[in-house]
Amino acid sequence: MRSTPSSKGPLALWSPTRSPISANGSRGWRPPLWGRLTIRCTSSIRSGHISVGENEGIIYVNNIFPHRLQWLLRGPLSHIQPLEGFLTRVNNPELAAADPTRIVQRAFPGELGLEIKEVVTRYKEGGAFVKYALKSDISNEIIQDAIKEHLKTNPIRPWFNPILKVDADLVRGTPWIEDLYRIPSQTLKVEFLPTSPDNSAAELTQESLYSMFRPYGKLLDIQTQPSDSKVEPRYAILRFERPRFAVMARNCMHGFIVSEEAGGGKSGTRFKINYERKIKLFMIKDWILNHPRLVIPAIAALIATITVIIFDPIRTFFVTLKIKSSYQSEENPVLQWVRKQASKASMFPFAKRKSDPRGLAAIWDDRQTEIAQLRAWLTETAETFIVIHGPRGSGKRELVLEQALKEHKYKVIIDCKQIQDARGDTAKISRAAAQVGYRPIFSWMNSISSFIDLAAQGMIGTKAGFSETLDAQLSKIWQNTGVAMKRVALEGRRKEDKDFNMSEDEYLEAHPEMRPVVVIDNYLYDADDSVVLDKLTEWAAGLTSANIAHVIFLTTDTSFAKPLSKALPNQVFRTIALGDCSLEVGRRFVLSHLDAEAGDGDDEQNAKRKETLRGLDYCIKVLGGRVTDLEFMAHRIEAGETPEAAVDRIIEQSASEILKIFILGTESVAPQWTREQAWYIIKSIANSKDGNLLYSKVLLGDIFKDNGEATLRALEQAELISIGTDKGFPRYVKPGKPVYRAAFQRLVANKTLQGRLDLLILSKLIGNENSSITKYEEELRVLGSLPKYPWELTSRIEWLLRKVHGSQAKILKYESESAALSKSLQKEN
Numbered sequence: 158m159r160s161t162p163s164s165k166g167p168l169a170l171w172s173p174t175r176s177p178i179s180a181n182g183s184r185g186w187r188p189p190l191w192g193r194l195t196i197r198c199t200s201s202i203r204s205g206h207i208s209v210g211e212n213e214g215i216i217y218v219n220n221i222f223p224h225r226l227q228w229l230l231r232g233p234l235s236h237i238q239p240l241e242g243f244l245t246r247v248n249n250p251e252l253a254a255a256d257p258t259r260i261v262q263r264a265f266p267g268e269l270g271l272e273i274k275e276v277v278t279r280y281k282e283g284g285a286f287v288k289y290a291l292k293s294d295i296s297n298e299i300i301q302d303a304i305k306e307h308l309k310t311n312p313i314r315p316w317f318n319p320i321l322k323v324d325a326d327l328v329r330g331t332p333w334i335e336d337l338y339r340i341p342s343q344t345l346k347v348e349f350l351p352t353s354p355d356n357s358a359a360e361l362t363q364e365s366l367y368s369m370f371r372p373y374g375k376l377l378d379i380q381t382q383p384s385d386s387k388v389e390p391r392y393a394i395l396r397f398e399r400p401r402f403a404v405m406a407r408n409c410m411h412g413f414i415v416s417e418e419a420g421g422g423k424s425g426t427r428f429k430i431n432y433e434r435k436i437k438l439f440m441i442k443d444w445i446l447n448h449p450r451l452v453i454p455a456i457a458a459l460i461a462t463i464t465v466i467i468f469d470p471i472r473t474f475f476v477t478l479k480i481k482s483s484y485q486s487e488e489n490p491v492l493q494w495v496r497k498q499a500s501k502a503s504m505f506p507f508a509k510r511k512s513d514p515r516g517l518a519a520i521w522d523d524r525q526t527e528i529a530q531l532r533a534w535l536t537e538t539a540e541t542f543i544v545i546h547g548p549r550g551s552g553k554r555e556l557v558l559e560q561a562l563k564e565h566k567y568k569v570i571i572d573c574k575q576i577q578d579a580r581g582d583t584a585k586i587s588r589a590a591a592q593v594g595y596r597p598i599f600s601w602m603n604s605i606s607s608f609i610d611l612a613a614q615g616m617i618g619t620k621a622g623f624s625e626t627l628d629a630q631l632s633k634i635w636q637n638t639g640v641a642m643k644r645v646a647l648e649g650r651r652k653e654d655k656d657f658n659m660s661e662d663e664y665l666e667a668h669p670e671m672r673p674v675v676v677i678d679n680y681l682y683d684a685d686d687s688v689v690l691d692k693l694t695e696w697a698a699g700l701t702s703a704n705i706a707h708v709i710f711l712t713t714d715t716s717f718a719k720p721l722s723k724a725l726p727n728q729v730f731r732t733i734a735l736g737d738c739s740l741e742v743g744r745r746f747v748l749s750h751l752d753a754e755a756g757d758g759d760d761e762q763n764a765k766r767k768e769t770l771r772g773l774d775y776c777i778k779v780l781g782g783r784v785t786d787l788e789f790m791a792h793r794i795e796a797g798e799t800p801e802a803a804v805d806r807i808i809e810q811s812a813s814e815i816l817k818i819f820i821l822g823t824e825s826v827a828p829q830w831t832r833e834q835a836w837y838i839i840k841s842i843a844n845s846k847d848g849n850l851l852y853s854k855v856l857l858g859d860i861f862k863d864n865g866e867a868t869l870r871a872l873e874q875a876e877l878i879s880i881g882t883d884k885g886f887p888r889y890v891k892p893g894k895p896v897y898r899a900a901f902q903r904l905v906a907n908k909t910l911q912g913r914l915d916l917l918i919l920s921k922l923i924g925n926e927n928s929s930i931t932k933y934e935e936e937l938r939v940l941g942s943l944p945k946y947p948w949e950l951t952s953r954i955e956w957l958l959r960k961v962h963g964s965q966a967k968i969l970k971y972e973s974e975s976a977a978l979s980k981s982l983q984k985e986n
Contacts, residue, residue, distance in 0.1 A: 204334070205333060205334055205335065206331060206332070206333065206334060207275070207277055207286055207288060207332060207334065209288065212290060212291045212293075213274070213288055213289065213290055213291060214288070214289055214291055214297045214300065214327070214328075215286050215287065215288050215289075215327075215328035215332070216265075216286075216287045216289065216300070216301070216304065216325050216326070216327060216328065217284055217285075217286055217287075217325065217326055217327075217328050217332070217405065217408045217409055218260065218261060218264055218284055218285050218286075218287060218323060218324070218325045219282075219283065219284040219323065219324045219325065219326075219401055219404060219405050220283060220284065220315055220318075220321045220322065220323050220324060220401060221260045221283065221284055221285060221315060221323055222278075222279075222280050222283040222284065222315075222317075223283060223315075223317045223318075258276060260285075260313065260323060261273065261276055261285065261287050263311070263313050264304060264307070264308060264313060264323055264325055265287075265304060265307070266303050266304065266306075266307040269295070269300060269303055270292070271289045271290070271292075271300065272289060272290040273287060273288070273289050274288045274289060274290060275287075275288040276288075277334065279334075279408070281336070281340075281341070282341050282404045282408065283341075283401070283404065284404065284405075284408065286328065286332060286334075286408070287325075297327055298327070300327070301325075301326065301327040304325045305325065305326075308322070308323060308324065308325060321401075324401075324405065326372075326373065326405055326409050327409065328408065328409050329409055329410060329413045330409065330410050330411045330412035330413030330414075330428060331411065331412030331413075332408050332409075332411055332412065333411055333412070339431065339432050340432065340434070341400050341403065341404050341432055342400055342403065342432045342433065342434050343377075343396060343397045343398070343399060343400045343402070343403050344394060344395070344396045344397070344403065344432070344433040344434070345394070345395045345396075345397070345403050345406060345407055345430050345431070345432065345433060346392055346393075346394055346395075346430070346431050346432075346433040347366065347392060347393050347394075347395055347428055347429070347430050348390050348391070348392040348428070348429040348430075348431075349361065349390055349391050349392065349393075349426050349427075349428070350390055350426070350427045350428075350429050351424065351426070351427070352414060352424050352425045352426070352427050353424070356422075356423075356424035356425075357422065357424070358390065358391070358421075358422065358426040358427070359415075359420060359421050359422030359426045360381070360382070360391045360393075361393070361415065361420055361421070361426065362381075362420065363379045363381060363393075365415075365419065365420045366379055366393055366395065367379060369410065369413075369415075369419075370395055370406050370410065373397075373402050373405045373406035373409065373410075374397050374398060374399060374401070374402020374403070374405065374406065375397065375398035375399070375402065376395060376396065376397055376398070377396045377397065377398055378394075378395075378396040379393060379394070379395055379396075380393065380394040380396075381393045390429075394433060403432070406430070407430045407431075407432070410428055410430060411428060411429070411430045412427060412428065412429075413427070413428045414426070414427050414428075415427075415428070468597065469637065471597070472595050472596065472597070472598075472637050473637050473640050473641050473644070474641075475594050475595065475596050476593055476594045476595055476637055476638050476640075476641035477641040477644055477645060478594060479569075479593060479594025480567050480568075480569055480594070480641060480642060480645050480673060481567060481645060482594075517552070517555060517559075517746070517784075518749060519742055519745035519746040519749050520552055520738060520742065520746055520784060521556075521560055522742075523738055523739070523742040524552075524556060524560075524735075527556065527733050527735070528556065528560045528561050530733065531543065531545075531556075531557070531561040531709075531733065532561050534707075534731055535561070535562075535565070535669065535670075535674065535707050536669055536670055537669060538666055538667070538669050538704075540701045540702055540704065540728065541701065541725070541728050541729060541730065541731055542697070542698075542701065542708055542710060542721055542725060542728070542730050542731070543707065543708065543709045543710070543730075543731050543732075543733075544709075544710045544712065544717055544721070544730050544731070544732045544733070545557060545709060545710070545711050545712075545732070545733045545735060546710075546711075546712045546713065546714070546715060546717060546732065546733075546734055546735070547713065547734060547735030547736060548713055548736070548737075548783070548876065548879065548893065548894065549713055549785070549876065550783045550784050550785030550786065550894070551735040551736065551737065551783070551784060552735065552784045553711045553735055554676075554678055554711060556735065557676055557709055557711065558570070558676065562674055562676075565674055566673075567642075567645055567646075567673035567674070568673065568674050568675075568676060569593060569638065569642065569673060569674070569675045569676070569706075570592065570676045570678065571589075571592050571593070571675065571676070571677050571678065571693070572592065572678045572679055573677065573678065573679045573680055573681075573682045573683075573689065573690070573693070574678070574679035574682045575588050575592070576588050576589050576592075576689055577682055577683040577686045577689055582626075582627040582630075585627060585631075585689065586598065586627065586630045586631070586634070589631055589634050589635075589689075590634050593634065593635075593638045595634045595637055595638065598634075627688050627689075628688055628692060631688070631689065631692045631693075632692055632696075635692065635693070635696040636696070639696065639699065639700055639703075639705055639706075642672075642673045642675075642700070642705055642706050643661070643665075643703075643705045645673055646665055646671050646672050646673060646705065646706070647661060647664065647665070647671075649668075649671050650664060662703065662704065665703075665704040665705065666704045669704075669707070672704065672705065672706050672707055673705075673706045673707075674706060674707045674708075674709060675697065675700060675706050675707065675708045675709070676709050676711065677693065677697065677708065677709070677710050677711065678711045679711065679712070679713075680693075680710045680711060680712040680714075680717065681712050681713075681714040681716070681717055681720065684714070684720075684874075690720060691720075691723075694720055694721060694723070694724045695724055697710075697724065698724035698725050701725070702725075713876070714874060715873070715880070716870070717730075718730065736782070737781050737782030737783050737784075737895060738782035738784065739782055740774075740777055740778060740781075740782065742782065743777045743780070743781075743782045743787050744773065744774065744777050746784070746787055746788075746791075747773065747777065747787055747790065747791050747794075748770075750787075750788065750791040751770075751791055751794060751795060770794075770800060771799075771800075772799075772800050772801055773800045776790065776800040776801060776803070776804040779804055779808075779895075779896065779899050780804060780807065780895060780896050781894070781895020781896060782895065783894050783895055783896065786807055786894065786895075786896050789803075789807060790803040790804060790807060793806060804899075807896055808896060808899045808900050808903055809903070811894070811896055811897060811899075811900035812900040812903045812904050815839070815877065815897070815900055815901075815904065816904065816910075818875070818877075819832070819835040819839075819872075819875070819877055820832045820835055820836060820914070828871060828875070829864075829867060829868060829871035830868045830871055830872055831921070832914070832917065833860055833914070833917050833918045833921045834860055834861065834868055834872075835872065835877065836914040836915075836917070836918065837858065837860050837861075837918060838850075838855070838872065838877070838878060838890070839877075839901045839904060839905070840901075840905055840911070840914075840915075841855070842878075842890070842891075842892055842898060842901050843898070843901035843902045843904070843905040844905070848891060848892060848898045849881070849889045849890065849891050850889065850890040850891075851888075851889065851890070852869075852880065852887040852888055852889060852890055855869065855890055856869075859922055859925065859967075860918060860921060860922065860925075862925070869890065873893070875893075876893040876894070877892075877893050877897070878890050878891065878892060878893050879891050879892070879893050908981075908985070909982065909985060912978050912981060912982045913982070915974075915978055916975055916978050916979065916982075919971045919972075919974055919975040919978070920975070922967070922971050923968055923971045923972065923975075926964040926965075926967050926968050926971070927964075927968065929960070929964050930961055930964045930965065930968075933957045933960050933961045933964070934961065936957055937954065937957050937958075937961075940953070940954060940957075
């Protein structure tokens, strides 16, 4: 492989002179003795070392390959065996003047007459090891000095970087030839090893290390191992200014044995040198694993931040779309034309044109005052809640949505019943999001995040914050909804408007008609679910205080003031109480629903209708003015039943519901009342003249002695009864629905049921009196155990004796009534 450099071929190396200059200053070229030179890499890698004889030496030549070539060796071609051969063919002198043999030829001065035996290339580190044979009269140090002087006089610049120069130095140690995935860096880790297992190594000082490694390049820092460190073997960290300096130092000093004179101890110390990366991936991994209390919450915060940045604008857009969709569909001229054509009798001759399919016109005519009042409140600038309360079936939702807000642009309807009926936090979040159009919602991720939080809590002792509570999720949903509503309210602003210079808050305050309306239906449906109610009330208070929207609450619970006062403590609630309609309005409602107004049809048809509607006034009186019951009766009459039969069906159905919920189902659901208390109310109302009971009289009954007011409130919440007020104070106890009085009477008419439940009441009363006697007797026993009979206790003892006597008299009375009832029940067939 003898070759002579040529200046005429394509050059991959550049030198400031056209031809090399020898050591004695004469021009020309005197090549060293190359013999049977071979370029080896694979064989040396397999053995790990270069075999060196007695009269042989090794020089390391640096900067003859690009330092960044290692990406190719660790990439897709890392397992190809003939890679070095492939690179040799690419570096063929005929194709490119980058052959390592030619570089080595130019690096060695010709007057030395060295015999080069082997060149081991190191593509990963950008250099090559050159093994040569020594002459008897020349030492390795002389050869090193001659080569350095020759390269200083005749610099060789690589083709890939003309700024660098080819450098060479004597290999003093035993180089390790490896192809591990170790990228050269400017930092070296020098470990101090013993020369044999029986000996010990010495730890070199910074001064000694500096004198040994400074000739290879500028050192930035030398860090010795801390004295209290238990890590073995001992080591030092050397940081060079350039990676090529570290490459030269490692290849020349790895395996070098420091003598005793140089500070290596009695038996000497051997160097083991490896590249040390400045920032190690495994150090980052170890830090993450060793600091989960910091890392896991930080990751959770990062995920939350990314989620807010990416998904919040999308969710706000969809909420805005949901708010505007109903109004846009109402304004769409195509949809309006389709509805108009579909309602015409000419298009569908068999269809009956009907603008009021439910026949509620009579109800709305009677409630025009409430409708006008509600519309007026929506045009005022006052910051307050609007509460519409009334029993179920009184038409609250229809009055607000179909009458008061019929012409209003933007509405948001939130049904608490749908949210609170959902099982589990995930379902509640999904339903709340669906009602306002909040998407995408990854509710299923909450369960997975909960498991991650549980695992993190077991590992670090606290939750990581991956999963969000129901409280936080609802806050996010309604907060985005508020942002969308404010955006919708401000869309009407124009630059040509007189008040365009106002701020957004001032504009919203001055234009209440531009604010959307939030209708919260079934408020206080489940008062025990405080999370949903508290967040919803707090959010609604924020909307009204910021003038973003009007808020209307629809509720059947008369105790709405307490939760609302927490959100707006200094505001007055504007309320509309909807009760049952009058009998006259109820009659007109049924007739309009049946299209049975007087004057329709001929005389024969009118007579037939009058026959069918005979007794209608009595039936309406029994049902009262509850809209849902009247509508159900009208449907049954349309189906062919008589009014009496329809009312009887309603009464029977109501009696069955009362029996199931308030009497037979008390043990399974464990409500705040007992079956005896419910039956006492049912029987008392059924036997009363006007269907009302005095509130104070009910509380004075023996069966309501304990928690009487709480029991009545619970029964009112369950809609068995309703409590009427007089000047703000409870006065009357009435049936929850007008038809319930007839249902109560039907239940009481069942003598068997009445006898059984009366027996239970008597048994309960006897038990209460026995408990009272036991307490009185216990106190008498304590007083009787005193050593002397003090006269001051005479009145107390007499009082206790009278109480015992009174309770015993009641027991005798109750037992007598119980015996009579038992005898009566035994006589029944």
